[in-house]
Amino acid sequence: MKTCIMCGGEGTRLRPLTFDRPKPMIPLLNKPSLVHLVEHLAKEGFNDIVLTLGYLGGGIEAALGDGSMYGVHIEYVHEKEKLGTAGGVKNARELFGDEPFMVVGGDHVMNLGLREFYRFHEKNDALVSIGLIPVDDPRDYGIAELDVNSRINRFFEKPGAGEIFSNLASTGIYVCDPEVLDWIPRRKYDFAKDLFPDIMGKGKNINGYLVRGKWTDIGNPLAYREACRWMLEQMPGTQISGNISIRGAKVTGPIDIGHDVSIGSNSLVVGPVIIGGNTSIGDNVLIGPYTSIGSNCRIADNSRILSSYIFNDVGIGQNTAVSGVTIDNSTRINSSCIIETGTVIGPRVVIEDGVTVNSNVRIWPEVTVKKGTRVSETFINEKFGNGINGS
Numbered sequence: 001m002k003t004c005i006m007c008g009g010e011g012t013r014l015r016p017l018t019f020d021r022p023k024p025m026i027p028l029l030n031k032p033s034l035v036h037l038v039e040h041l042a043k044e045g046f047n048d049i050v051l052t053l054g055y056l057g058g059g060i061e062a063a064l065g066d067g068s069m070y071g072v073h074i075e076y077v078h079e080k081e082k083l084g085t086a087g088g089v090k091n092a093r094e095l096f097g098d099e100p101f102m103v104v105g106g107d108h109v110m111n112l113g114l115r116e117f118y119r120f121h122e123k124n125d126a127l128v129s130i131g132l133i134p135v136d137d138p139r140d141y142g143i144a145e146l147d148v149n150s151r152i153n154r155f156f157e158k159p160g161a162g163e164i165f166s167n168l169a170s171t172g173i174y175v176c177d178p179e180v181l182d183w184i185p186r187r188k189y190d191f192a193k194d195l196f197p198d199i200m201g202k203g204k205n206i207n208g209y210l211v212r213g214k215w216t217d218i219g220n221p222l223a224y225r226e227a228c229r230w231m232l233e234q235m236p237g238t239q240i241s242g243n244i245s246i247r248g249a250k251v252t253g254p255i256d257i258g259h260d261v262s263i264g265s266n267s268l269v270v271g272p273v274i275i276g277g278n279t280s281i282g283d284n285v286l287i288g289p290y291t292s293i294g295s296n297c298r299i300a301d302n303s304r305i306l307s308s309y310i311f312n313d314v315g316i317g318q319n320t321a322v323s324g325v326t327i328d329n330s331t332r333i334n335s336s337c338i339i340e341t342g343t344v345i346g347p348r349v350v351i352e353d354g355v356t357v358n359s360n361v362r363i364w365p366e367v368t369v370k371k372g373t374r375v376s377e378t379f380i381n382e383k384f385g386n387g388i389n390g391s
Contacts (some may be wrong), residue, residue, distance in 0.1 A: 008054030016346030
């Protein structure tokens with residue numbers, strides 16, 4: 001069974017995490033989220049994969065190679081210009097055969113039964129089947145009106161107030177007959193905005209499949225944190241990969257600890273927590289549940305890390321509190337700082353002593369926040385783009 005993974009977007013809504021990498025390569029439990037997706041596809045029997053690449057796509061190709069290490073075969077198609085979701089799949093047409101194929105987003109995190117979805121499409125008469133899932137707030141999704149025969153009678157992209165006729169949201173996972181590629185022009189063209197209205201307007205069938213399980217994308221910082229939390233909840237138990245030095249600390253699982261990790265005296269680690277290799281945690285440090293810490297990090301004495309997602313080569317100084325925060329590579333937070341929930345800090349940032357960063361602030365790469373500052377709004381570095389709207 002063949003799958004197309006769409007990886008062309010710039011991930012602007014996730015800035016500053018996407019200045020150095022494409023969105024599917026953002027770490028999720030210390031490995032790229034796209035790797036989790038490929039592993040799930042392989043488990044479901046989708047071992048023939050096409051990746052459509054755009055922004056910083058070379059990093060994806062270098063990381064996954066031919067896919068053999070994950071038990072799949074991967075081929076790549078690079079977009080020379082922005083083609084939209086459907087246009088990007090059309091661009092890979094020569095790699096699809098004459099069997100139905102699945103389309104998923106490169107930022108999807110899930111445990112859905114995709115094999116059942118594919119079989120449903122094979123048994124029913126429609127050009128496209130859309131995976132649907134009930135959500136509490138469907139305003140950021142396409143919504144569908146579904147009848148008892150699994151036909152979609154209405155489909156509307158990103159409804160506003162007074163337009164929410166259903167809470168069945170499109171997951172952005174589709175199973176398509178090869179014929180659907182004939183409907184897609186060779187230009188920028190989207191599935192939800194363009195193709196689906198065209199197909200339904202001409203009286204052709206689109207089916208909906210009610211998926212069961214957990215699904216999200218990592219399209220914005222809140223969704224990313226929720227995906228991390230869900231993945232941490234799935235940890236089966238404690239795993240220690242190599243040498244660990246614990247000097248009078250308390251550790252309760254589930255935890256996953258890499259090689260050469262040290263935890264200082266009177267510190268407390270409460271799982272689920274992941275700590276990457278060659279990371280040191282000082283004395284009297286609290287590492288709370290739902291936290292991941294990357295490799296080569298330094299957490300100094302008397303600091304508190306709660307429900308946060310810290311990438312590689314990060315330093316956190318003494319008596320600093322980090323709660324519900326995402327911190328990119330090679331950033332240094334000095335002593336006596338408070339970093340409040342929802343904050344996203346880009347790579348290679350320096351935060352000097354005594355800084356407070358208020359909730360939901362974003363700090364762009366390679367900036368220095370001066371000693372004693374209170375940061376209450378996004379801190380832009382003009383070297384980089386400044387928008388956070390889009391893909």
